[in-house]
Amino acid sequence: xxxxxxxxxxxxxxxxxxxxxxxxxxxxxxxxxxxxxxxxxxxxxxxxxxxxxxxxxxxxxxxxxxxxxxxxxxxxxxxxxxxxxxxxxxxxxxxxxxxxxxxxxxxxx
Numbered sequence: 001x002x003x004x005x006x007x008x009x010x011x012x013x014x015x016x017x018x019x020x021x022x023x024x025x026x027x028x029x030x031x032x033x034x035x036x037x038x039x040x041x042x043x044x045x046x047x048x049x050x051x052x053x054x055x056x057x058x059x060x061x062x063x064x065x066x067x068x069x070x071x072x073x074x075x076x077x078x079x080x081x082x083x084x085x086x087x088x089x090x091x092x093x094x095x096x097x098x099x100x101x102x103x104x105x106x107x108x109x
Contacts, residue, residue, distance in 0.1 A: 002056075006032065006042045013040050017057065021083050023049055026062040032034050035084060059102045061091040064091070069106050075099060 004015040015032060024031045025046040032040040042049075050060050058066045061081055067089055074082035081091045081099070091099065 006040055008041060008043075015040065017068070018057075018070060018082070020068050021085070022068060022089050023066040024057065033087075035047055057106065059099055061089060061095050061099060063092075065089050065091075069103055072099070072103060 005011040030046045031044040057069045071084040
């Protein structure tokens with residue numbers, strides 16, 4: 001997975017894409033949550049990252065969340081995705097089937 005470059009007010013973060021658990025919307029910003037639970041705030045909206053990472057390992061499970069498919073461990077039909085380390089992220093019921101298809105396609109690569 002490629003490197004992700006995030007400009008913040010005081011530095012330029014260079015993240016390994018595999019280390020990102022998920023991206024969460026925070027108003028008009030985006031928060032990258034890493035496997036070590038560190039958070040990196042980006043001034044760009046989550047919609048921009050949804051377009052940037054389309055057809056890669058990130059999948060939109062909710063209007064406020066993109067998850068790294070490599071870290072999906074379980075899908076709870078009542079509305080959560082469990083990621084590496086037991087982290088829970090909400091998923092809308094409309095996205096469950098598409099997530100399963102995206103995970104299957106990832107396995108075929």
